[in-house]
Amino acid sequence: MTTSRDSLSSDIHVLMGNIALCEGAIAAGCRFFSGYPISPSNEISEYLSRRMPEVGGVFIQMEDEIASIASVIGAAWVGAKAMTATSGPGFSLMQEHIGHAASIEVPLVIANIQRTSPGGGGILEMSADVMQAKWGAHGDYEVIALAPSTCQEMFDLTIEAFNYAGTWRVPTFILSDAMLGHMYEQVKVPQVEILRERVREWRQPSGDPAEYIAFTHEDPHTGELVVPPTPRFGTPYHPRWVASGTHGEKGNITSDLEVHLKLLMRINEKIRRNRASIVRYETRFMEDANLAVICYGTAARPSLRAVKEARRQGLKAGYLRLITLWPFADEVVRDVCAATGRVLVPEMNYGQICREVERAAQGKARVVPLPRARLHDAEEVLQGIKELAR
Numbered sequence: 001m002t003t004s005r006d007s008l009s010s011d012i013h014v015l016m017g018n019i020a021l022c023e024g025a026i027a028a029g030c031r032f033f034s035g036y037p038i039s040p041s042n043e044i045s046e047y048l049s050r051r052m053p054e055v056g057g058v059f060i061q062m063e064d065e066i067a068s069i070a071s072v073i074g075a076a077w078v079g080a081k082a083m084t085a086t087s088g089p090g091f092s093l094m095q096e097h098i099g100h101a102a103s104i105e106v107p108l109v110i111a112n113i114q115r116t117s118p119g120g121g122g123i124l125e126m127s128a129d130v131m132q133a134k135w136g137a138h139g140d141y142e143v144i145a146l147a148p149s150t151c152q153e154m155f156d157l158t159i160e161a162f163n164y165a166g167t168w169r170v171p172t173f174i175l176s177d178a179m180l181g182h183m184y185e186q187v188k189v190p191q192v193e194i195l196r197e198r199v200r201e202w203r204q205p206s207g208d209p210a211e212y213i214a215f216t217h218e219d220p221h222t223g224e225l226v227v228p229p230t231p232r233f234g235t236p237y238h239p240r241w242v243a244s245g246t247h248g249e250k251g252n253i254t255s256d257l258e259v260h261l262k263l264l265m266r267i268n269e270k271i272r273r274n275r276a277s278i279v280r281y282e283t284r285f286m287e288d289a290n291l292a293v294i295c296y297g298t299a300a301r302p303s304l305r306a307v308k309e310a311r312r313q314g315l316k317a318g319y320l321r322l323i324t325l326w327p328f329a330d331e332v333v334r335d336v337c338a339a340t341g342r343v344l345v346p347e348m349n350y351g352q353i354c355r356e357v358e359r360a361a362q363g364k365a366r367v368v369p370l371p372r373a374r375l376h377d378a379e380e381v382l383q384g385i386k387e388l389a390r
Helices: 017-028 042-054 065-077 088-093 095-104 130-135 151-168 178-182 192-198 257-272 297-312 330-340 353-361 378-389
Strands: 012-016 032-035 058-061 082-086 108-114 144-146 171-177 184-188 281-284 291-296 317-322 324-326 342-347 366-371
Touching: 012 017, 012 151, 017 042, 017 108, 017 151, 017 171, 017 178, 017 184, 032 042, 032 065, 042 058, 065 082, 065 088, 065 095, 065 108, 082 088, 088 095, 088 108, 095 171, 095 257, 108 151, 108 178, 130 144, 130 171, 130 324, 144 151, 151 171, 151 178, 151 184, 171 178, 171 297, 178 297, 291 297, 291 330, 291 353, 291 378, 297 317, 297 342, 297 378, 317 330, 330 342, 330 353, 342 353, 342 378, 353 366, 366 378
Parallel strands: 032 058, 032 082, 082 108, 108 171, 144 171, 291 317, 291 342, 342 366
Antiparallel strands: 012 184, 144 324, 281 317
């Protein structure tokens, strides 16, 4: 039994993480992929070069990562659910176009299978690009970034990434890594009816095209912040201009500073004001915890094992896994820090999200980083918990 979106049969499959991501994209309705080879994301391009033609989609290998994301922006403007995939150096090359996509509010998905860095680095696992996902391009803008920790979530969160991108007209990232991307695990593909409920079709403009405003920031009747449906080129609703610089409600270029302020407000506040409906997280053992491990991505796997062992040994350790990295879960982290007073942050980098935890804690907790340029052992995290508990 297959879905109307040509996804895998509704069953349990053993899939590599990168392949699970591909099938999640197909299940979400992605029908355009453009990319350029770079390890450890290569399986995504290789697999989708076969699967896209099978499901009536388009696959293009471009000359570089800049052209790849540019073509994804173009595909999204004509109504396709589109994505690209890359890693470290390729992600750096995409940054100008990511800022462009945020400015013109075009929905797209970028999978970053992170690797050792900086520079050329290597092809082993790291969570090296989590801050770059938020701050990589110049200017003020918001994005959405999800951090899976299992192959099942590589499938599930890719669907959610497309849902978020279409709902908020924003670049949305899947921040995985070489370890999870190359791991094999069981992945359950839901029944057709469940998939149909989970996949959101991207809204299309309706009504009189003359009254449609592609880049408005408020409902003319209520004054509330709104995100209009994405306009599509080739229809009466497409704007005359799609300026990457300051643009008005119709997409026209302008140097008016008041218009620019409205643009900044719109592309930032549409995410910030809706943080509660975007932020996802998982907590365990927090009821009586007097210290907590705050983690994300693949590092959450040894972290959970360490927390369970710590509790078995009598330590009241709690567990908070951040699934949404951007926008950051400020309120959730603040509450955990205030409740426990001591926090350990294992990361597969030199300490990036740890700084966001410190900021959110507002001095209410001692925040201790546990940096690694690889995946932690559970024993290392357990030792960190014990030292924090002293």
